[in-house]
Amino acid sequence: MSKVVPTYHQRVAREKRALIVKAATELFLELGYDRTSLARIAECSGVSRATLFKQFPSKAALFDAIVTESWSTADEEDPPPAGDIADGLAVIGRRYAELLGQAQMTDLFRIVIAELPRFPELAHAQFARGKMPYFESVRSYLLAEHEAGTVRVEDVELAATQFLGMISNYVFWPTLLVPGWEVSAERVSQVVDEAVRTLVARYAVTGSGASADD
Known part of the structure; x- marks a missing residue:
């Protein structure tokens, strides 16, 4: 079965998603889930808040992604x-x-x-x-x-x-x-x-x- 080649925008979205998940995991470990804000995660992952909120509207959704x-x-x-x-x-x-x-x-x-x-x-x-x-x-x-x-x-x-x-x-x-x-x-x-x-x-x-x- 041939694999669908992602478009440029899809690749960028996946890369940003991976950066967000990585930053969130590190911050949850360092600061705890409660003390980690989505704004801090956006800052540490190098993406805009709008980009983060578009993919993950809540910390719960982000933790589900980590799982x-x-x-x-x-x-x-x-x-x-x-x-x-x-x-x-x-x-x-x-x-x-x-x-x-x-x-x-x-x-x-x-x-x-x-x-x-x-x-x-x-x-x-x-x-x-x-x-x-x-x-x-x-x-x-x-x-x-x-x-x-x-x-x-x-x-x-x-x-x-x-x-x-x-x-x-x-x-x-x-x-x-x-x-x-x-x-x-x-x-x-x-x-x-x-x-x-x-x-x-x-x-x-x-x-x-x-x-x-x-």
Whole structure:
């Protein structure tokens, strides 16, 4: 499928939007959501107030954009086809680890956690617009594998939570809590592989072609 080439004005609009989102993220982290004004964001991003207000009429709309940008790579990838649970989970696991490894994802969670007591709507936006749609894609994949007969999963929501949790609990959450926490690419790969083996061992149908040792 051929991609539509954006016009000059569309490219400029996208570039300005990216500058606005970047400036807003940095200011929310530095000053807090409440103390950051749209006027300050416009100043720091180098765009006019009119340009900013045209794209983002409120801070809430701007935060929604930050959530969307942070999770955007998850929407650009097609789900793996059903039929080989080990290969499919490996693809999903690597994508998830890469997504969590992005700096903007860490920044997003830090903003939400810091502002949660005063602005619970930010957590709702993060959950509804980012985390939940991604979780649903994983749930749908496991349901497709269940229907294909490669796995037997009575509770696909629980299975999706187990799989994503095994990855995020090692490669992501400590970065918010442990100073200097870093995970090498080799270790990330090992974490994903072990998560795949665990789910395959638990749910794969014997003789389906999937193996915990694949």
